[in-house]
Amino acid sequence: MNSSRATCVRFVSRLLLVCALAPEMMAQANVQGRWRTLIQLMPINPVHVALLHNGKVLVVAGSGNCAPGQTVPSGQPACPTGAPYGPSNNSGAGLFDPATNSFTPFPLSWDMFCNGMVVLPDGRAFINGGTLRYDPFYGEKRSAVFDPSTNLFSDVQTMAHGRWYPTVTTLGDGRAMTFSGLTETGATSTTVEIYTPGAGWSQEFGAGWTPPLYPRMHLLPNGKVFYSGSGVTSRLFDPVAHTWSTVANTVLGTTRTYGTSVLLPLTPETNYRPRVMIMGGGNPATATTEIIDLGAPSPSWQSGPDMSGGRIEMDAVILPNGKVLALGGSSSDENESTATFTADLFAADGGSKSPASANSVPRVYHSVALLLPDATVWSAGGNYTRGSYQHQMEIYEPAYLFSGVDTSGNPIPAARPMISTAPAIINYGTGFSVGTPNASDISSVVLVRPGASTHAFDMDQRLVGLSFTAAGDVLNVNSPPNSNIAPPGYYMLFVLNSVGTPSIASFVQVTQPPDFSVSATPSSRTIVQGSSTTYSATVTALNGFNGNVSLSASGLPSGANASFNPSTISGSGSSTLTITTLSSTPAGSYPITITATSGTLAHATTVTLVVTGPSDFTLVVSPTSRTINRGSSTTYSVNIGAVGSFSGTVSLTVSGLPKKTTSNFTPASITSAGTSILKVSANPTAVSGTYTLTIRGTSGATSHSTTATLTIQ
Template sequence: MAYRPSKKFKKTLFGSGAVVVLAALNAPAAVSFVGEKYHAYKIAQPGYKKRFGSWAPVEVPAGYSVNAIHAALLHTGKVLLIAGSGNDQKKFDSGTFDTILWDPKRNTFKKIPTPEDFFCSGHTQLADGRLLVAGGTARYEILDGEVKRAGGGMRVKNESPDKPITLKKGTVFRSPSGVEYVSKFDVTVPKAKRDFEVSYFKSGQMKPWKTKVTAAEARVFVEARKEGAQALTTQAAQYEIVGLKGADADNVYGLAQRLTTEKQDFQGIRGAYEFDPRAEKYIPVAPMKDARWYPTLVTLQDGKVLAVSGLNDVGDVVPGDNEIYDPKTKKWSKGPFRYFPTYPALFLTKGGKLLYTGSNAGYGPAEKGREPGLWDLKKNAFTKLGGLTDPDQLETSASLMLPPVQDQKVMVLGGGGVGESPKSTARTSIIDLSEETPAFRNGPALPQGTRYLSSVLMPDDTVFTTGGSEQYRGAGGSDILKAQFYDPGANAFAAAADPTVGRNYHSEALLLPDGRVATFGSDPLYGNQANTKLGSFEQRIEIFTPPALHRAGTDRPALGEGPQELDQNGRVTFRTKDAATITKARLMRPSAVTHTTDVEQRSVALGLTKTKDSVTVEVPLDRTLVPPGWYMLFVTDKDGISSEAKWVQVGGR
């Protein structure tokens, strides 16, 4: 006879089984919970912090959180966080533009009135300590399938040599077939150029005066007044400007070839401003000739600024028309012509040439302007540099001049394929520009393929790297919660404490005057690993404290009284009780960073002379090594523990 369990036994068995099943189901969560608790305990231990450093969140008061697209350290010690519209079209449409000034020492926040949309502008440090901000957003993109009205660039011609003409936003251009298009912005067309040929006698006859007029031209984006296929055109045509009369109607007209419903990219602005750290406000200066969105601004050895690339006022990559800003006149002039994709990484090198590492933030064809090289601005000559592994994965890569700048070594870290490519690389490469024939050589690999990596020069001559993601804009939950130090001397990475906040597109990191590193921003496409939930902008601020500062506690070398300006020999002296323990000094140029692009930061090795109660540092006089501006002066002891910074101005008054 077969055995059958009793009802009582069945109940007991079912109850026990339920407990077993529930325990099994909850085991991963329980293990995860225990693991998280242990990890939190481990990283809080003093021994761990002394070896790997630590992270801590910044308490941001309600109403002061911001979509930090740009971050710049000012010589007042405060950090300018620029959002503009912050990649939020609703804010753009409402004209709500944000800038926050954060004082990391007091942890205070201040809202700064923001006159234009500086979202995706360029910026650089000026010699007097102001921050030049140029470009930004005139119009948000409209994706394929969402464009309802045909649009594109209209070239506006003016054949009158007597006067320029301004056409206001809303000006109507009419095609030969009667289709009407409306301009989306104001546009001013200069007057035409008049050339004369001087009369002279030839074979006893007077040759008459001749006048040649060359029409002036400007661009403006136009959009069809009505939806429908009748507004689509790929044929070149001349367009009448409705409302013009008399000579103006004869002299001023439009020319367009492609007006379509294809994707319409972001469009840039010409606006330029200096942010005054003392007055804590934006001050307008002369606008650029070309509108720019995603431009790079780089300070040159004479204190002037070169503006390169960007999307223009019709959404095309500026074809190579670069501009130079003079801080003395507050005006722009024509620069050397060369094409680059947007946000190209350009570094001032010894002798005055610019190194283009190939790092960029996108926009532009894959086969144009992406090869690294040295650019001689005076001759406008470009020498390509080879040896780079994964040269097709330089978009969203990081680049920086390794410390100290006198060594003239530059490093490229990570990156991905063009556009929304799934490719990413763990490659790092280093080039030594002091070699007779410089070429890139592979450095140690990153832990995994990484885009949007933040890289920060430290006072002890290491490079701190953090964050990034493996996929485009952190898709697939691919944010990398890892950090490490690169040691140029050992040519190796060493682990650092893991950040708790993921950072990908639109994220930044910079060195603070107290020797810590602050991180901001991140703009993921998706909010989950399955890519089914839209992402949201990361507004938390997190600060990394390096291991050396944990080892030091309150016993750090300190600089006392001293001037903020160098003497005629490039020297400056500070009182200090720690002279005996100080082993080296560095000038650190403050960052102005966006889209993984920071061409400002550089670390300069200084001559060091000590007495019992003072140190004198000597700054190189070569302005291609030390461009004019304000710098942080750090001194470091034999254990790699740095002081807090003193601010010193180099040239440029």
């Protein structure tokens, strides 16, 4: 069968399926939800997608699984000829706007196909790795960020090695951890690298085991990262100690290739106890699911409800009500004839399942799905063979958007709660207010992190429940307690009414409040009474802090004073602390507290000041008189003693020797304190007599001397 005829047959089959199901789907929209197909077509292969805080979807295709120069079936867009990848090359990247169903294309200077992608705390998308070459595939070392305020891609620091099919995980401190992927030589990377925005990459941290490509990873409330698959053995990574530990083996006992994994909702009612659900995968695909309670003393995988059919290359999306929508995939990999159309809805705890309505477009390899701000689910892509992909996009409208059906069987839209006011920024561990005319009917307030989907896994999505009270038209909401529960960044804020219907989301940025830190170097100084010394105090702005910080010092010994230059720092900067003592300042060791204050914010650091008495040395010679015969020698003992904190080096010399005599010191100099032997030798022809020798010790500008007598017979 030729390609165009096969395409026609597939289209007719899907149309008949949709027509057959249409009355049932409409009648059950308030029970199972409904799908609709958009008129707008996706102009590039949507291999990687991320929802941005402006409500638009960043789509990254790169070369789009179409090797430059490859021949494609008739009627399909031509493969790119190479970089730059862009509209004229049927490749590149772009922004899809669900509000207007429009697409804005962007060119790419290198091939970002098969990258890992998350959104950084400041709202920029972070694209990690990509394709260096096809067949065999080699990974790119490069990474880039996409700034939605300028619609521009910018390269950032490169990694130690390339990564093709890496997984990126946002950590609690806002850094991005990458793991796995094929290197620039085609080997599977077994190292972790951690990217700090603006600063670059950490060193590589070896895992000691070989992960699958695109490993399924989740940040847990304890700050560790859980690896749930696709392999049999689950593991934990500690981003502080950079170590791995084994957790448990799956019930299935075989690899869940291109299955998916979801961190189930984190809620205050369960003290944010983490549970992870894995689904499908394998070829032929399994319909099984498993759940692990990572808050248990000895976590183990337990079987969950089966899906309605086996799914490989599937997607799973967390809805605002906490339920998980499992959709797409097929029972045989990259085979549209075995596509699974009926979606499944799993309860927020994963313990039960209900059917959702069926979509009409097969979603297999390279299909993606995202929750949108209007609480619908966007589904796109499906790359069943190289050079061909599904151009149609679909929207799933969950049952919570309908209240029933009218007498004609048409769905009735549900009354939705409304957010009238919401803060732009939310800080951890504090309260904030949400204005809504429906406050008395609100049953749930949640934050949903926008998704970043590729290859049957969303690297960014998570739902965090929030506790609240209602007062008039205001909800007083408690923010997430820390950044491991809700990593810093943008979230969709939803309120849900008593029947579970969500509002349209407001985007909020969750972050630490503006703050600063203070440090000082060196940690200790030693000075002599009556002298001065300096330290450098540094203020570092955190989370956008730009206030004025005043500096002060306390804990000074009597007779000492301190001054800062400058005395005030704006935002970030350094100041020189000068401490001056008097000759009467008591000797001793003093902890000096440097306090930095800006309004109600105050931070301190401590340095040590050691004050000693005058620094000097003594010089004593023994014996003070020696008598020798001509042609012989004698010795004197020269002792250097330290006074106060003296630690310098004393060089020794002797003068007053008669002619035809020689001398030497062993050693020639002494550090701090010690003894040197002065040897004097008289030539047989030396002149007899008594001579006064002057022995001198010198250390810098300090010099002391003493005398001794030498008699030659």
